[in-house]
Amino acid sequence: MEPLTTAALEWAVASRGLESGVSGDAHIARPLPGGALFGVVDGLGHGPAAAAAAREAVRYLSAVEVEDPISVVRGCHERVRETRGVVLTLAWIDGTRDCMTWLGVGNVQGELLRAHADPRPRRETLDGRGGIVGRLLPPLHAGVLPIAPGDLLVLASD
Numbered sequence: 001m002e003p004l005t006t007a008a009l010e011w012a013v014a015s016r017g018l019e020s021g022v023s024g025d026a027h028i029a030r031p032l033p034g035g036a037l038f039g040v041v042d043g044l045g046h047g048p049a050a051a052a053a054a055r056e057a058v059r060y061l062s063a064v065e066v067e068d069p070i071s072v073v074r075g076c077h078e079r080v081r082e083t084r085g086v087v088l089t090l091a092w093i094d095g096t097r098d099c100m101t102w103l104g105v106g107n108v109q110g111e112l113l114r115a116h117a118d119p120r121p122r123r124e125t126l127d128g129r130g131g132i133v134g135r136l137l138p139p140l141h142a143g144v145l146p147i148a149p150g151d152l153l154v155l156a157s158d
Helices: 048-063 069-079
Strands: 025-032 035-043 086-094 099-105 109-113 123-125 143-146 152-156
Touching: 025 048, 035 048, 035 152, 048 069, 048 086, 069 086, 069 099, 086 109, 086 152, 099 109
Parallel strands: none
Antiparallel strands: 025 035, 035 086, 086 099, 099 143, 109 123, 109 152
């Protein structure tokens, strides 16, 4: 099997907002040395204030040094305190170690669907922690999973 470090990452986004045309849902797909950061952010509520909260979180996630996922989410928590707050799921792909680190806060979902059957589970589901980034941050725990070429990561917001 081809090592992940030589394989390309492919990604896509699909969304559909309410009739108002203003959505509090946002995403991030950021290349990093040796990998990428992917995420879904959902501003609380609907309308312009929810969209502003999500945009502020994505601005932070687009610029911050990405070393420790828990520190990144804590920094995002501080950054969006003046907004309604957000819920999010983030996944750091590390192609140099063929693994993914992920964590979630609130009602956003993540699933890793494995391309090949192994002794490991074929499907992994992210169990996000209840809370709100910017309001009530729960104790954070980042999960680390091995990944391989052909695995599919799906992140979704309501």
